[in-house]
Amino acid sequence: MMWWCASRTATIGNSGPVRSSPVWLFAAFDPLALCGMLRQAGIMTNETFILIPGRTSDQGCGISEGKYAQRYSQAISTVQMNADDMKRLGLEEGCAVRIRSEFGSVVLPVVAVKGDELPCGLLFMAYGEYSSRLMGGETHGSGMPTSKGMDVTIESADPSEIDTGRIS
Amino acid sequence: MSRSTDAEATRGGLKIVEDATCTFCGCVCDDIELHVQDDHIVKAKKACVLGTSWFLNHEVEDVPSCRIEGRPASVEEGIERAAKILYEARYPLIYGLSDTTCESQRVAVSIADWIGANLDTTTSVCHGPSGMAFQGVGEVTCSLGEVRNRADLIIFWGSNPAESHPRHFTRYSLMPKGMFVPGGRKDRTCVVIDVRKTKSARAADVFIPIRPRKDFEALWTLRALAAEIEVDLEQVERETGQPLVVWQDLMDRMKAARFGVIFFGMGLTMTRGKHANSEALLALTRDMNRHTRFVCKPNRGHGNVTGADNVVSWRTGFPFGVNLGRGYPRFNPGEYTASDVLANREADAAMIIASDPMANFSQPAREHLKSIPYVALDPKETPTTRAATVAFTVATYGINVAGTAYRMDDVPIPLRPAFDSPHPSDYEILRGIERRVQKWYAAEVRSGRWEV
Ligand code: SF4
Numbered sequence: 280m281m282w283w284c285a286s287r288t289a290t291i292g293n294s295g296p297v298r299s300s301p302v303w304l305f306a307a308f309d310p311l312a313l314c315g316m317l318r319q320a321g322i323m324t325n326e327t328f329i330l331i332p333g334r335t336s337d338q339g340c341g342i343s344e345g346k347y348a349q350r351y352s353q354a355i356s357t358v359q360m361n362a363d364d365m366k367r368l369g370l371e372e373g374c375a376v377r378i379r380s381e382f383g384s385v386v387l388p389v390v391a392v393k394g395d396e397l398p399c400g401l402l403f404m405a406y407g408e409y410s411s412r413l414m415g416g417e418t419h420g421s422g423m424p425t426s427k428g429m430d431v432t433i434e435s436a437d438p439s440e441i442d443t444g445r446i447s
Numbered sequence: 448m449s450r451s452t453d454a455e456a457t458r459g460g461l462k463i464v465e466d467a468t469c470t471f472c473g474c475v476c477d478d479i480e481l482h483v484q485d486d487h488i489v490k491a492k493k494a495c496v497l498g499t500s501w502f503l504n505h506e507v508e509d510v511p512s513c514r515i516e517g518r519p520a521s522v523e524e525g526i527e528r529a530a531k532i533l534y535e536a537r538y539p540l541i542y543g544l545s546d547t548t549c550e551s552q553r554v555a556v557s558i559a560d561w562i563g564a565n566l567d568t569t570t571s572v573c574h575g576p577s578g579m580a581f582q583g584v585g586e587v588t589c590s591l592g593e594v595r596n597r598a599d600l601i602i603f604w605g606s607n608p609a610e611s612h613p614r615h616f617t618r619y620s621l622m623p624k625g626m627f628v629p630g631g632r633k634d635r636t637c638v639v640i641d642v643r644k645t646k647s648a649r650a651a652d653v654f655i656p657i658r659p660r661k662d663f664e665a666l667w668t669l670r671a672l673a674a675e676i677e678v679d680l681e682q683v684e685r686e687t688g689q690p691l692v693v694w695q696d697l698m699d700r701m702k703a704a705r706f707g708v709i710f711f712g713m714g715l716t717m718t719r720g721k722h723a724n725s726e727a728l729l730a731l732t733r734d735m736n737r738h739t740r741f742v743c744k745p746n747r748g749h750g751n752v753t754g755a756d757n758v759v760s761w762r763t764g765f766p767f768g769v770n771l772g773r774g775y776p777r778f779n780p781g782e783y784t785a786s787d788v789l790a791n792r793e794a795d796a797a798m799i800i801a802s803d804p805m806a807n808f809s810q811p812a813r814e815h816l817k818s819i820p821y822v823a824l825d826p827k828e829t830p831t832t833r834a835a836t837v838a839f840t841v842a843t844y845g846i847n848v849a850g851t852a853y854r855m856d857d858v859p860i861p862l863r864p865a866f867d868s869p870h871p872s873d874y875e876i877l878r879g880i881e882r883r884v885q886k887w888y889a890a891e892v893r894s895g896r897w898e899v
Contacts, residue, residue: 329659331642333713334611334748340500343471346806346829383810396644401659403643408806408830416791416811421579421721422571422768422784424809428642428660428718 332410355407470750473855495613530883536796543802545752548850580725596625600704605714609646658688842868
C-alpha cells in the first residue's frame with residue numbers, strides 16, 4: 280500500500296539511526312538546522328515522546344468494514360505529531376519514523392496533526408496492532424496493561440521498513 | 448433463538464425495521480430505522496457514522512461457517528473439536544464476550560463453570576480498573592435518561608465521545624431539551640478534561656488540558672478544593688499543568704451545578720494510576736454530593752460490554768477476571784485477567800468470543816495465545832480468527848440475531864434483527880459446546896472420577 284508521501288525516499292537515506300547521541304554535543308547548534316543535517320545524512324536523534332493511542336472515527340468505521348480492508352489498516356498505521364515538533368525534527372508529512380518503547384518497536388509514517396489537537400511532546404495513533412506492539416505485558420495488578428501515556432523514542436527510518444499492511 | 452421481529456414493515460420493496468438497536472458502541476441506540484434489501488442493509492436512518500458503518504458492512508460473509516486449522520469443516524465437527532480442546536485443558540481461558548448477546552454470555556459462563564475455566568471479558572482492558580474502583584469506593588450513578596432530563600453540568604474526563612460514541616451528545620448528554628433543562632444545550636455547561644484537544648473538546652464550553660499521566664493529581668486537587676483544604680499553588684501547577692485558578696473555577700462550577708455528571712473514559716483507566724485514577728474520580732463524585740447532586744458514569748465502549756459485566760456478576764458474583772478452577776469463583780484482577788493469564792503463559796487453551804486479542808493485546812500475551820490451541824467465534828475475519836485452531840464465522844448480534852444488550856447505564860435493551868444469516872449464532876455454537884462438556888462431565892461423575 281503506497282498511500283504515504285512519495286517524497287520520503289528523497290529525504291531520508293539508508294544508513295542506520297544514531298542512538299543515545301550526547302545532548303551536550305547538540306547544545307551549540309541550532310536544533311532545526313542540525314536535525315535537517317542529520318536527516319539529510321539519513322539519521323535523526325532519538326527524541327522522547329509520550330504516545331497516546333486512542334479511538335478515531337476512521338478506526339471505528341474500519342472495524343466494521345473489516346480488519347483486512349484498507350480503511351482500518353490505514354487508520355491504525357499512521358502516527359500523528361504536532362506540526363512544530365515535525366518542523367523541529369526536520370520531518371516531512373509521510374516520513375517513516377521508528378517508534379520504540381521499552382517493549383517493542385514499529386516503523387510508521389508520521390503526519391502532522393490538524394490545528395492544536397496535540398501539544399508538543401505527545402504522539403497520537405489509533406488503537407490497533409501497531410500500538411499494541413509497543414505495550415508491555417505487565418498490568419500492575421489491574422489486568423490492564425499500560426496502553427496510554429507510553430514513553431517512546433522516535434528516530435527516522437527507511438521507508439522500506441514501514442510496517443503498514445503487515446497485519447498478522 | 449428467534450430471529451423474527453414484530454417491528455417490521457415493507458416500503459417500496461424494502462423491508463423496514465423500526466426501532467432497531469445499534470450495538471456498535473455503549474450508547475446502544477434503539478431508535479434506528481433499517482432499510483433492508485434481501486440480505487443487506489441499505490440504509491440506517493438516525494445511525495451515526497460508526498453505526499452506519501456497522502449496519503451497512505455486515506453483509507453475509509461468503510466464507511465457511513467453520514474452519515479447523517484453516518481448513519473448511521462442518522459446524523458439528525468444529526463444535527466437537529472446540530469442546531475437546533476446552534475440556535482436555537488444565538487451565539482453559541474463556542475471554543471476550545462484549546460483542547454478543549447476554550443470552551450467549553450466559554452460556555459462556557456455564558461452559559466456564561463446567562470446565563473450571565478462567566473467565567474474563569474485554570472489560571479488563573477497558574473499564575476493568577473502574578470495576579475494581581467501584582468495589583472500593585462505590586458508584587454514585589444514574590441512568591442516561593436522568594442525565595438527559597436533569598444534568599446542567601456535564602464533564603468528560605479522558606473520554607472523547609465525539610469519536611467513540613458519536614450520538615452521546617445529541618441523545619443523552621449535551622443537546623437534548625430535558626424536563627429540568629428545557630433550553631437543552633443552552634441550559635448546560637460542558638467541560639472537557641483531556642491531554643489533547645480532541646473533537647469533543649471543541650464542543651465544550653471549557654477545555655482543561657492536563658499533563659499526561661497526571662489525572663490522579665488533578666482529581667485529588669479537586670477533592671482538596673471540594674473539602675476547602677489549602678493546597679500548594681506551585682505544586683498544583685507543576686503536577687497538573689494548570690494553575691490552581693483553573694481548578695478552583697471548575698470546583699466553583701461543580702458546586703454551583705444543580706445536577707452534575709462526570710463521564711470518564713479510558714484516558715483514566717489505561718494510563719498511569721489506572722484503578723487509583725478511577726477511585727479518585729468516584730470519591731470526588733461522592734464528595735460533591737455534600738454540596739449538590741453529582742453522579743458519574745464510565746463511557747463504555749463495546750455494544751454489550753455492560754451486559755458482560757452484568758451477566759458475569761449475576762452468574763459468579765464478580766464482573767470480570769474470575770477463576771472457576773477450584774469449582775467456585777475467585778476474583779483477582781492482575782492474576783485472573785486475560786492479559787495476565789496469557790502474558791504469564793498460564794493458559795493452555797482458550798476460547799475467544801467476539802473479540803480480537805491477537806490485535807489488541809501485548810506482544811507476550813499474543814505470542815502465548817498463538818502457541819496454544821484456541822477456539823474463536825466472530826462474524827468477521829480478524830487476526831484472532833486467522834490464527835485459531837477452530838474458527839467459527841457467526842451471525843452478527845443485533846443484525847441477524849435477536850437477544851438482549853445492556854446500554855452503558857445498565858439498561859437492558861432488546862435487539863431487533865434485520866435479516867437471517869446462513870451462519871449459526873454464537874449462542875448455537877456455545878450451546879453445542881456446553882452440551883458436549885456437560886455430557887463428558889456427567890460420564891466422568893458416573894465413572895467415579897469426580898464427586899459432585
Ligand atoms: S452512538 Fe453508538 S450505538 Fe448509537 S448509532 Fe452511533 S455507534 Fe451506534
